[in-house]
Amino acid sequence: MSFRVFAPATIGNVASGFDVLGLAVDGLGDSFEISPAAAYHIEVAGRDAEAVPLEPERNTVTIAAEAYYRLAGIKPRPFRVKLQRSLPLAGGLGSSAASSVAGAMAAAELAQVGERPDLILRAALEAESYVAGPHLDNIAPCYFGGLTLVQDTETLKIYPIKLGLELYLVLATPPIKIHTKDARRVLPTQLSTAAWTRQMAHCTTLALALASGDHEQLRFGLTDPFAEVARSPLIPKFNEAKARALELGAYGFSISGSGPTCFALTADRSQALQVGAVLLEVFGPETSLHIAKPRTRGAEILL
Numbered sequence: 001m002s003f004r005v006f007a008p009a010t011i012g013n014v015a016s017g018f019d020v021l022g023l024a025v026d027g028l029g030d031s032f033e034i035s036p037a038a039a040y041h042i043e044v045a046g047r048d049a050e051a052v053p054l055e056p057e058r059n060t061v062t063i064a065a066e067a068y069y070r071l072a073g074i075k076p077r078p079f080r081v082k083l084q085r086s087l088p089l090a091g092g093l094g095s096s097a098a099s100s101v102a103g104a105m106a107a108a109e110l111a112q113v114g115e116r117p118d119l120i121l122r123a124a125l126e127a128e129s130y131v132a133g134p135h136l137d138n139i140a141p142c143y144f145g146g147l148t149l150v151q152d153t154e155t156l157k158i159y160p161i162k163l164g165l166e167l168y169l170v171l172a173t174p175p176i177k178i179h180t181k182d183a184r185r186v187l188p189t190q191l192s193t194a195a196w197t198r199q200m201a202h203c204t205t206l207a208l209a210l211a212s213g214d215h216e217q218l219r220f221g222l223t224d225p226f227a228e229v230a231r232s233p234l235i236p237k238f239n240e241a242k243a244r245a246l247e248l249g250a251y252g253f254s255i256s257g258s259g260p261t262c263f264a265l266t267a268d269r270s271q272a273l274q275v276g277a278v279l280l281e282v283f284g285p286e287t288s289l290h291i292a293k294p295r296t297r298g299a300e301i302l303l
Helices: 060-072 095-111 117-132 139-144 180-185 193-212 215-221 227-234 238-247 269-283
Strands: 003-012 021-036 041-046 079-085 147-152 157-161 168-173 252-255 262-266 288-292 300-302
Touching (some): 003 168, 021 139, 095 117, 095 139, 117 180, 157 193, 168 269, 215 252, 227 238, 262 269, 269 288
Antiparallel strands (some): 003 021, 021 079, 021 147, 147 157
């Protein structure tokens, strides 16, 4: 019994929705070829393959699988995994979440006990926590697809939000690495009441605007005075890129997850192409560019 798992790229935070909002990206993700084996064996090819640990105790695919078996009370069923990477490591597109979700889904498929979303999410969270800390804003959209709202990490309260407008995503990944744990260290540990209230206003407006299709409110919601302000100095030419994207009419421009990938939301493909050309000009020709719509489906098992 061999099968493949595809896990999509995700945008964590979606600007002001720090650790709460996540969005799946169409046409970009990692692929995992799974086959039963006597012991875990990991092969990796593609982007940043040389930096991915091959030891089962350090790889998020197998960490998530083992967590799933333990949580389900099932004897572990080891497997061979051939990972074909398209997502950058430490790039802000949810690569560790993709591996975590894929590992948990692979374990569930091999166990043949029926897919239990709560166990898959909890197992994926355990693996994600190993490399990036306990947050679900990449795991949730990777598993469910679309836009997701994480209400509570402990109780796995996650709510999909149907988008009320058509969007194009422009993703630009400069040729640098930013690890999630490092990016969290630059965040302020305390906020004034005024700053906290302002962040709440942007985040709640963002969720409402995306659900209702309110274009003007979307611009306000995509303003992030918390994480973006602290993390943008880690990304050379971020402010210039943002200014140029907004000049072209993008709804907003911010950092995907911990970065360095940046994203713009635009109304149509023509505008997205214009913004993408400008971002390549600002960040340089070694920048990776991806233009797509949000992905409505989550991670999939392909037999």
